[in-house]
Amino acid sequence: MTATAAITMSALTKQFGDLTAVASLDLEVHRGEVFGFLGPNGAGKTTTIRMLLDILRPTSGTARVLDGAPGDPSVRARIGFLPADLHLDPRHTVREAIDYYGALRGGFDQSLVDRLLTRFDLDPARSIGDLSTGNRRKVGVIQAFAGHPDLLILDEPTSGLDPLLQHEFLSLVEESVADGVTVFLSSHVLPEVERVADRIGILRRGELVSLGGIDDVRPRQRLDLHLAAEPPGGAFDGIDGVVEVEVHGNVVSLLVDGSVDAVVKAAARLTVERVVSHETDLEDAFLELYRSPSGDVSAEQ
Amino acid sequence: MLRRLLLDRRRGALWWSIGTSSGVATIVALWSSVKNSADLEDVIKNLPKGVQALFGTEKGISISSAPGYLQARLFSTILPVLLLVYAIGLGARIIGGAEEDGTLQLVVTSPATRRRIAIERFGAAKLLVLLQVVIGLVTGIAIGAAVGVFDDISVGRFVIATLAVTELALLHLTIAFAVGAATGRRGPALSAASIVAVAGYVIYGIAASAHSLEPLRVVSPWWWFLDRNLLVHGPTFLSLGLPLVLAAAIFVAGLVAYERRDLRLP
Numbered sequence: 001m002t003a004t005a006a007i008t009m010s011a012l013t014k015q016f017g018d019l020t021a022v023a024s025l026d027l028e029v030h031r032g033e034v035f036g037f038l039g040p041n042g043a044g045k046t047t048t049i050r051m052l053l054d055i056l057r058p059t060s061g062t063a064r065v066l067d068g069a070p071g072d073p074s075v076r077a078r079i080g081f082l083p084a085d086l087h088l089d090p091r092h093t094v095r096e097a098i099d100y101y102g103a104l105r106g107g108f109d110q111s112l113v114d115r116l117l118t119r120f121d122l123d124p125a126r127s128i129g130d131l132s133t134g135n136r137r138k139v140g141v142i143q144a145f146a147g148h149p150d151l152l153i154l155d156e157p158t159s160g161l162d163p164l165l166q167h168e169f170l171s172l173v174e175e176s177v178a179d180g181v182t183v184f185l186s187s188h189v190l191p192e193v194e195r196v197a198d199r200i201g202i203l204r205r206g207e208l209v210s211l212g213g214i215d216d217v218r219p220r221q222r223l224d225l226h227l228a229a230e231p232p233g234g235a236f237d238g239i240d241g242v243v244e245v246e247v248h249g250n251v252v253s254l255l256v257d258g259s260v261d262a263v264v265k266a267a268a269r270l271t272v273e274r275v276v277s278h279e280t281d282l283e284d285a286f287l288e289l290y291r292s293p294s295g296d297v298s299a300e301q
Numbered sequence: 302m303l304r305r306l307l308l309d310r311r312r313g314a315l316w317w318s319i320g321t322s323s324g325v326a327t328i329v330a331l332w333s334s335v336k337n338s339a340d341l342e343d344v345i346k347n348l349p350k351g352v353q354a355l356f357g358t359e360k361g362i363s364i365s366s367a368p369g370y371l372q373a374r375l376f377s378t379i380l381p382v383l384l385l386v387y388a389i390g391l392g393a394r395i396i397g398g399a400e401e402d403g404t405l406q407l408v409v410t411s412p413a414t415r416r417r418i419a420i421e422r423f424g425a426a427k428l429l430v431l432l433q434v435v436i437g438l439v440t441g442i443a444i445g446a447a448v449g450v451f452d453d454i455s456v457g458r459f460v461i462a463t464l465a466v467t468e469l470a471l472l473h474l475t476i477a478f479a480v481g482a483a484t485g486r487r488g489p490a491l492s493a494a495s496i497v498a499v500a501g502y503v504i505y506g507i508a509a510s511a512h513s514l515e516p517l518r519v520v521s522p523w524w525w526f527l528d529r530n531l532l533v534h535g536p537t538f539l540s541l542g543l544p545l546v547l548a549a550a551i552f553v554a555g556l557v558a559y560e561r562r563d564l565r566l567p
Contacts, residue, residue, distance in 0.1 A: 053410045056563045077412040085567055087403025091309065100305055104411035143407065 006031045006151050006182035007052060011061035014047050014206075021047040023206040024061065029184055034177055036197030037186040044206040045186040046084055049155050052184075053081060066151055077105060080149030084156040084186075086140040090129030094139055097128055101143040108146040116142045120168065133160045141169060145176065152176060152183045158192050170196050221260060222278040225252040228271035239266050302408070302418065306425035310391070314429055321383050321433045322440040328375045329441050333448040338365050345373075351510030355502070359530045367453035368532035376462050377527050380437060384470035385498050387433055391426045392474040393490035395419070396559060397481020403567045415560050423478055423552065430474055434467045454532050461541070462531040468544040469526050473498050475548040479555025485565035497522070 007029035014022040022044040029035045039045050050056040051063050054071035068075035088097055094117075102108030117124055120138040128136065137160045144152060152173070158166040173183055173196050187193050193200065202210040220243060227250045236245045236252060240262035244255035256263055335341055345353060345364045357377030362369040396419060399405040408418060441459065445451055451459070473494045481490030501521040508518035518524040525539040 050564075050566075055406075055409060055566060071414075073412040073414055076410065079410075081407070081410045083406055083410075083566075085403065085406075087406060087567065089309065089404045101407055101411065104302065104408060104413055106412075 004031050005029065005064075006033075006066060007035075007184060008064045009048070009061070010063075012048070012051060012058055012063050013060045014044075014051060014056060015059045021206050022051070025203075025206075025208055027201060027208060027211070029182060031182050032177070032180055033198045034173065034183040034185060034193075034196045036190075036193035036200040037184060037203065038190060038193065038200055039186075039188065039203035041188050043188075043203040045188075045203055046155055047206075048203070049153055049184075049186060052153060053079070077147075078150040080144035080147055080152045082140045082144040082152075082154045082157050084159070086136060088128045088136060088139060090127070092128050093124065094122060094126055094128065094131070095124035097139055098124070098143055098146065102146065105147045108143075109148065112148070113142065113146045116146060119172075120165065134162060134165065137161055138165070141172070145172060150181060152181055152185075154183065154185045156187055157185065158187075166192070220255055220257045223254045223256060223260065223263065224274075224276040224278070225254070225267055225270075225272055226250060226274035226276070227252065228273055231270055235270065236263070236266060239263055302413065302421040303425045303428075306395075306422050307428065310425075310429055314432060317383075317387050317433060318436045321437045324379050324383055325375065325437045325440045326444050328379055329371070329444040329450065330448060331374070332367065332370055332445070332450055335365055335370055336367075336449075341365055349510060351506040354509030354527075355506045357527050357530065359533075362530055362533055367450050368458075368530055371450065371454075371459075371462075372527075372530045372532060375441070376466055376532075377523075380463070381466050381469055381523075381526075383437075384430065384433060384466060385473050388426075388430045388470040388474035389477045389491060389494040389498065391429060392477025392494060393481050393487045395422045395426050395478045395481060396555075397477075397485060397490040398487035400481075400485040400564060400566060401487050405564075406566050409564060409566075416556065419478075419482060419556050419559055423475075426474060426478070427471065430470055431467070434463060434470075438463050458532045458535065461536050465526050465531055465536075465540040468541060468548070469522055472522055472544040472548045472551075475551045475555070479551045479558070482555040483558035483562070485562070 005028045007027070009025045009027045012022060012025040012027075013020070025048065037045055037048070047056060051058050052065055052070050053076070054069075063070055066075050066078055070076075092100070098108065098113055102113070120142065122135060122138045122142070126135075128139065131139070141157070144154065154173075158169055161169060173185070177183060177196070183196070185193050185197065190200075199211070199213055201208050230250055231247065231252060236242060236247075236254060241256045241258045241260065242254055242263060243257050244253075246253040254263060342363060342365050345356065345358060348356075355377065356364070357372040358364055358369065359372070362372070364370060364373055396405070399422075400409075405418075409415065438460065441463070442456060445459065476497055477490045477494035480493040481487060484490065501523045504517050505521040505523040505527065508514045508516075508521070508524065518528075522544060525543055528539065529537050531537070531540060
């Protein structure tokens with residue numbers, strides 16, 4: 001463990017009976033960085049996070065968090081946690097719930113709580129039972145940030161938040177990072193984390209298959225340009241980043257590696273009626289990365 | 302944390318208090334109409350021995366006397382049933398139910414240790430049971446005094462008998478807590494404690510009905526409590542000491558299991 005590590009996992013393994021949920025994970029999250037922990041659903045992200053919080057105990061290997069053990073109360077006092085599956089008692093009001101979680105941490109900074117409530121437009125007097133899923137998530141977000149944590153562990157944080165709130169949430173993450181907070185952010189979709197993450201690790205079937213800067217793992221994007229008229233032949237040939245071009249009448253389908261800037265500029269010469277972007281799912285991105293030099297997928301598929 | 306569980310349960314506690322006080326009040330008030338009635342005596346005498354035992358009757362203590370009547374109608378039936386049902390439901394909730402529905406998630410990830418969580422929540426549940434006891438006791442003493450129950454028995458004995466029912470209830474609360482803490486599930490906690498309660502009651506009745514089955518009764522918490530009419534004989538170790546010791550051991554076992562296992566959050 002180095003002095004600059006916020007989280008260190010060494011050969012961290014968790015088995016449930018015959019199932020290996022997390023397999024010998026070695027990973028270091030540096031202090032002050034935003035680490036995107038990606039992987040399809042069921043890859044072992046939540047299991048890993050639960051080992052970082054002493055909800056689950058590793059079958060073998062170790063996890064160290066903020067230079068201590070995950071079960072150490074003084075360590076947990078410095079962690080803000082937003083679970084993927086948030087279950088709040090429906091009988092409480094928003095204020096009661098937040099005050100309760102604050103009391104467990106020796107009291108939240110009330111002015112910060114009030115600022116967050118205003119920012120996320122949440123009425124503290126409302127009963128949790130009457131809130132929409134999105135509004136309940138806000139309670140989770142507020143309790144995670146309100147304790148001035150040194151480390152934020154956020155499990156699928158933006159699921160259930162509408163785009164506007166996702167944006168607000170990511171701004172909040174950015175502000176925290178500016179204050180020196182380390183963020184460990186899990187997600188099954190890349191766009192959720194690519195705005196804020198410095199580094200990304202991709203987990204698949206409990207194994208870390210890729211680790212790198214955000215640009216290393218940014219996947220290819222598929223774009224369909226619906227044009228007013230059939231494009232002139234070769235209009236999209238030889239453009240930076242374009243890997244594949246298919247033209248079907250007025251529709252140009254492109255597979256772009258990296259920035260789409262050159263494509264947009266090339267398209268600007270034509271009349272574009274509609275741009276359809278297909279979310280490249282992480283599984284595809286991962287498969288691209290995991291292809292061995294010979295072009296074969298060497299994974300267990 | 303202790304306060305939270307108390308507050309969360311305040312509505313249930315209020316409703317249950319109404320049940321406890323009206324139940325106890327009715328039974329104790331009826332004493333005045335049963336007093337010295339020979340009819341009831343005859344009815345009881347004709348019942349099978351096992352059923353007599355379940356009524357808490359004891360040789361030489363008339364059902365129409367204050368201690369006989371209270372033992373039969375209050376201390377061996379209504380009061381333990383009220384307290385046990387309440388305690389078992391509550392005990393299963395302490396860890397098992399709250400872990401299963403996920404409301405414990407942000408608590409177990411807070412700086413509170415599992416030990417503190419278990420101790421505080423168990424303490425809160427215990428207080429809630431004691432609240433019902435106090436309500437039952439106050440009602441019983443007030444109504445009892447009005448109908449002349451305490452002409453025959455002392456208030457002290459009444460308190461001792463109530464204490465013994467309380468320990469019986471707390472024993473089952475602890476079983477429900479421990480199984481919930483060990484499994485993280487409400488169902489097994491409820492079942493285990495309910496099975497112990499019902500089986501204990503049935504074994505006590507069966508053991509009294511046939512001489513050859515008598516040795517069985519030693520495993521029944523109901524026998525510890527009902528064997529000797531505490532209103533007549535005063536405190537016994539079986540009724541007041543044993544449940545306490547046993548509950549303490551079960552609590553520790555539940556706590557240790559809870560501290561060691563993986564949590565099963567949804």
